[in-house]
Amino acid sequence: MPSNRGVLGIFAYVDDLLNGLRRLKERNFEIRSVFSPLRLRDIQEILGTKPSIVRLITLIGGILGGTSLIGLAVYAHLSFKLITSGKPILPVVPWVIVLFEGTVLLAAIFSVIAWIFKGGLPRIRYQSGQSAGYDPRFSGDRFGILVSCMDGERNQVIEILREAGAEEVRDVTG
Amino acid sequence: MLPGEKTPPLAPGIGSIWTAIFVFLAVIGAAAFLYGISSDLALRSWQVYLANYVFWAGLSFGAVLFAAVLNMTEARWGRPVKRLAEAFGAYLPVSFLLFWVLFLGRVMLFHWVRQPVLEKQAWLNVPFFFARNGVGLLILTVLSLALVYYSVRGDREWMARTDRQSPDGENEPWKSRWRSQKILSPIIGIAYAFILSLLAFDLIMSLDPHWYSTLFGAYYFMGSFFIAIVAIYLVSLILSKTEGLREYIHARQLHDLGKLTFAFGVFTGYLFYAQFNTIWYGNLPEETRYVILRLKSSPWETLAWLILSMIFIVPFFVLLSRRVKLKRGPMIGLTMLILAGMWLERFILVVPSTWKREWIPIGPLEIFITGGFLGLMGLCFTQFLRRVPVIPISDPLFQEVLASGEDEEKLKP
Numbered sequence: 001m002p003s004n005r006g007v008l009g010i011f012a013y014v015d016d017l018l019n020g021l022r023r024l025k026e027r028n029f030e031i032r033s034v035f036s037p038l039r040l041r042d043i044q045e046i047l048g049t050k051p052s053i054v055r056l057i058t059l060i061g062g063i064l065g066g067t068s069l070i071g072l073a074v075y076a077h078l079s080f081k082l083i084t085s086g087k088p089i090l091p092v093v094p095w096v097i098v099l100f101e102g103t104v105l106l107a108a109i110f111s112v113i114a115w116i117f118k119g120g121l122p123r124i125r126y127q128s129g130q131s132a133g134y135d136p137r138f139s140g141d142r143f144g145i146l147v148s149c150m151d152g153e154r155n156q157v158i159e160i161l162r163e164a165g166a167e168e169v170r171d172v173t174g
Numbered sequence: 175m176l177p178g179e180k181t182p183p184l185a186p187g188i189g190s191i192w193t194a195i196f197v198f199l200a201v202i203g204a205a206a207f208l209y210g211i212s213s214d215l216a217l218r219s220w221q222v223y224l225a226n227y228v229f230w231a232g233l234s235f236g237a238v239l240f241a242a243v244l245n246m247t248e249a250r251w252g253r254p255v256k257r258l259a260e261a262f263g264a265y266l267p268v269s270f271l272l273f274w275v276l277f278l279g280r281v282m283l284f285h286w287v288r289q290p291v292l293e294k295q296a297w298l299n300v301p302f303f304f305a306r307n308g309v310g311l312l313i314l315t316v317l318s319l320a321l322v323y324y325s326v327r328g329d330r331e332w333m334a335r336t337d338r339q340s341p342d343g344e345n346e347p348w349k350s351r352w353r354s355q356k357i358l359s360p361i362i363g364i365a366y367a368f369i370l371s372l373l374a375f376d377l378i379m380s381l382d383p384h385w386y387s388t389l390f391g392a393y394y395f396m397g398s399f400f401i402a403i404v405a406i407y408l409v410s411l412i413l414s415k416t417e418g419l420r421e422y423i424h425a426r427q428l429h430d431l432g433k434l435t436f437a438f439g440v441f442t443g444y445l446f447y448a449q450f451n452t453i454w455y456g457n458l459p460e461e462t463r464y465v466i467l468r469l470k471s472s473p474w475e476t477l478a479w480l481i482l483s484m485i486f487i488v489p490f491f492v493l494l495s496r497r498v499k500l501k502r503g504p505m506i507g508l509t510m511l512i513l514a515g516m517w518l519e520r521f522i523l524v525v526p527s528t529w530k531r532e533w534i535p536i537g538p539l540e541i542f543i544t545g546g547f548l549g550l551m552g553l554c555f556t557q558f559l560r561r562v563p564v565i566p567i568s569d570p571l572f573q574e575v576l577a578s579g580e581d582e583e584k585l586k587p
Contacts, residue, residue: 085457093454096447 006032007154008133009145009161010168014040017143020164021046029157030148035138057114058107065106066099073098133172146172188416188556196552203546210539211279217528220279222540225524226547227276228377229517231269231311232370232398233405234551237262238318239366240402241325242359251430253572254422255410257564260322262405264558265551266315273311276377277304283528286383298380307376310369317362324354325566332568348568370395381527385464387453393445400438401516407431408509409555411502418564425500432499435489439512443486467526473534474526481522484515517544 011017017036024031025046034043076082077089084091116122133146145166149157154171161169210219241259244252280287286298296302328351339346371391379390387393410431414423453461469478489512498504521536529535566572 093451096451 005151006133006146006148006172007157007161008135008170008172009147009164009166010135010137010170011143011145011165012141012167013165014042014143016165017145018042018046020145020161020166023160023164024145024147024157027156027160029153029160031145032148033133033144033146035134035142035144035146037139037141037143052118054111054114054118058111061110062103062107064110066103068106069098069102070095188559192556193553196549196556199545199549200553201546201549203543203549206539206542207546210543215539216279217282218535218537218539219543220282221525221528221535222521222543223279224276224283224377225517225521226544227269227272228373228394228524229401229520230265230547230551231273231373232394232520233401234262234265234269235314235318235366235370236395236398236400236402237406238266238321239362239399240406242321242362245321245355245359246363248571250571250575251426253569253575254419254424254427254565255406255431256325256566256569256572257559257562258409258413259402259406260325260566261409261555261558262402262551263318263322264554266318268550268554270311270315273308274304284380284383285528286380291383294383298383303376303380307373310372314362314365314369317358317365321355321358321362324351324358325569326562327351328355328568329563329566333563349570351568352570367392367395370398378523381524382464384460387449387461387464389445389449389452393442393449396438396445397442397516397519400435400442401513403431403434403438404509404512404516407435408506408513411506411509414502422565428502428505429496429499432493432505435509435512436493439486439489439493443490464527468522473532474522477518477522477534481515481518484511485519 009020011020017034018040021031021034021043031047034047036043073095074090081089083089133144135142135144138144145161147157147161158169207219207223210216237259241256241263243249244256244259276283280300280303284298284303286294287300291298328348331346331351332348335346371394374391374394378394379385379387407428410423410427413419414428450465453465468474489508492498492504492508525535
């Protein structure tokens with residue numbers, strides 16, 4: 001039952017947010033989500049979360065891009081005998097650039113696609129209740145912590161959030 | 175230490191044993207060099223002297239540039255290592271003197287002294303050669319030492335302040351020293367690029383007077399900056415556990431220095447490739463001869479591959495990991511590997527132009543002479559650090575870091 005019940009603390013300052021996170025973590029509360037309008041390395045460090053799978057997908061994209069473009073070049077050069085001013089048919093030296101470009105291209109494309117799907121996009125219209133605890137201000141100038149808790153722990157969590165400097169604390173269901 | 179406290183920061187725990195070791199190395203090196211030039215090993219002595227000269231001078235200029243870059247970018251993360259970077263600058267006066275020793279070896283080293291190249295004689299003649307390089311070195315040495323001087327003087331004034339002076343008062347003398355550093359830093363950046371390019375063209379490229387590469391100057395000065403970053407990383411790793419620096423050099427500094435090592439390693443590799451690819455494509459005999467000699471012919475080919483793996487391939491894959499950048503032991507090993515690789519890279523830029531035999535001239539003589547340069551650098555570095563505060567205590571940005579508590583460890587290995 002506790003998983004769909006939670007308390008949301010909304011913060012105006014990063015330091016307060018991190019402070020709140022540290023305190024909750026110390027007392028082993030289950031932090032369901034942290035909302036931030038910008039990437040903060042500290043959040044990941046405090047939560048100790050595993051790195052996102054996007055990194056792996058980017059790597060796969062990079063390897064695929066590099067090998068496929070080199071493959072294409074090898075195929076084209078062998079098929080059409082593209083000999084340029086006495087250079088070898090398969091010129092390794094300039095193909096470093098081909099390898100690099102192919103790697104960067106597919107790595108970037110894979111990364112963006114993974115990032116979009118991992119972020120649950122596209123979501124054309126925002127509907128309240130669709131993402132538990134999300135507040136449009138989290139895409140603006142506020143930070144949030146969503147904590148899962150049992151009824152008995154609720155007051156304790158609210159107290160921690162308020163002490164850490166939350167400007168608003170409310171219950172969230174869903 | 176808090177901003178308001180007056181206790182001078184301790185010098186790092188560098189024992190006098192190190193002074194003895196460095197003096198010993200310097201003396202042995204000097205003896206080996208003198209023996210070498212007076213025997214039939216003269217060419218070997220001069221060429222390794224030149225390779226060492228360009229390596230160590232590049233390192234110390236690059237390290238002072240690193241301090242200047244920290245000032246220009248107002249980087250707060252790097253304040254604790256600023257004085258370590260400046261300490262490499264203590265070698266610069268010695269380096270300036272060592273340059274003039276090359277005058278004695280000019281006939282043996284520079285082919286164009288023995289057989290003047292007519293079409294380049296206006297540039298490649300002995301008086302103009304030593305005059306322009308001497309003046310260039312003097313300018314950059316004076317600028318670099320001025321930066322170090324203002325930095326240290328500010329600290330001394332800060333520590334000797336009276337009770338009536340506020341540590342962060344705007345009109346206090348150390349604030350004007352900081353302003354002087356801010357003015358000098360970009361000037362050093364520009365002078366560094368011009369003067370190290372000149373050194374690269376004259377001291378290395380002119381060894382093979384018919385070969386030319388426009389990018390060579392940039393390749394040399396960026397390589398030197400890379401060497402400096404790696405050297406700063408190495409001394410930070412070594413000294414991060416010593417008294418006086420333990421409280422200031424944390425995982426964050428080591429991680430950032432690791433990232434810079436990675437970035438500038440890639441950039442140096444990129445510059446090499448940009449040059450190599452152009453020469454490969456153009457396939458002009460006057461350009462390719464320099465590269466073919468080093469990369470495609472005996473005995474240098476194996477060494478060239480070894481260097482590529484030491485300064486690019488191994489560091490690239492090792493430094494991809496975030497965690498390894500914070501591990502002291504492996505990183506000390508890696509930085510020493512890169513420095514050895516960069517030394518060999520300077521060696522392979524210089525020596526094949528003068529050495530025409532079928533074997534690589536690296537033996538006890540070369541090792542002793544290199545040890546001599548290491549001894550001189552080590553001596554200058556440690557003696558400087560013993561006499562000045564080991565952290566830039568009057569630096570306003572360092573004060574800000576202390577006041578904000580950013581110096582506390584936040585990044586766990």
